[in-house]
Amino acid sequence: MSKAEYVYSVLLDEIRSARIPGGTALRAGEVAKRLGVSVTPVREALRRLEKDRLISYEAHHGATVVDLGxxxxxxxxxxxxxxxxxxxxxxxxxxxxxxxxxxxxxxxxxxxxxxxxxxxxxxxxxxxxxxxxxxxxxxxxxxxxxxxxxxxxxxxxxxxxxxxxxxxxxxxxxxxxxxxxxxxxxxxxxxxxxxxxxxxxxxxxxxxxxxxxxxxx
Incomplete structure (x- = not known):
């Protein structure tokens, strides 16, 4: 498993189980520090989560977990x-x-x-x-x-x-x-x-x- 795959699997599980709830901002630097990786694989994982429609990007806010209703x-x-x-x-x-x-x-x-x-x-x-x-x-x-x-x-x-x-x-x-x-x-x-x-x-x-x-x- 690559570092990007590792980050993606961790974040996917945390979002799917709502341990990271909707509306939460995901900052690449903070995620990288928490998971012990560089920022590059985190950014790659965030792009995959965006394709999965689990996070969205907004100007001046960065990545945010989608809040579903x-x-x-x-x-x-x-x-x-x-x-x-x-x-x-x-x-x-x-x-x-x-x-x-x-x-x-x-x-x-x-x-x-x-x-x-x-x-x-x-x-x-x-x-x-x-x-x-x-x-x-x-x-x-x-x-x-x-x-x-x-x-x-x-x-x-x-x-x-x-x-x-x-x-x-x-x-x-x-x-x-x-x-x-x-x-x-x-x-x-x-x-x-x-x-x-x-x-x-x-x-x-x-x-x-x-x-x-x-x-x-």
């Missing part, structure tokens, strides 16, 4: 529903017994963590569950698109709605229904369940949390 939140979940829904539909026709077993193993691990109240582990596991399905359905393009969408909208880890005990059961049931549809080779059902699952997540988040305060699905 309600419209972006709705677009984020809508786009996720389309991409991940299509991934689920295609996966139903392509999934192998080994891939299905791997997904069931991940789901079982989540169920065990949920049963023992280890809710802090569920958000990242759910992310892997969704992305594995999209990778199976669309290994050429959809997997990369799904990651790009998820990386484009900051979600504070501590605000994950998987931490809400009242929501965990419904989320686990949706994942179980998706697995059932995949096992049956029912692409239409897999897509419908995935889309409904993500849309309900977006609606719940808008109603209860507001922008930048949690990820449900």
């Amino acid at each position: 309600d419209e972006a939140l709705a677009e984020y979940y809508g786009l996720r529903a389309v991409v991940e829904g299509l991934g689920a539909r295609l996966a139903a026709a392509r999934i192998t017994p080994e891939q299905l077993a791997s997904l069931r193993e991940l789901h079982a691990a989540m169920a065990a963590d949920a049963e023992h109240g280890r809710y802090a582990l569920l958000g990242e596991q759910s992310r892997h569950f969704h992305l594995r399905i999209v990778d199976i359905g669309g290994p050429a393009f959809l997997g990369a698109h799904a990651r790009s969408v998820r990386n484009s909208f900051p979600v504070p880890a501590e605000a994950s709605l998987w931490l809400d005990e009242a929501q965990v059961k419904a989320q686990m049931e949706a994942h179980e229904d998706i697995l059932t549809a995949l096992a049956a080779g029912d692409g239409a059902a897999a897509e419908r369940i995935m889309v409904d699952h993500i849309n309900r997540a977006g609606e719940y988040r808008q109603e209860t949390s507001g922008p930048l305060t949690g990820d449900l699905a």
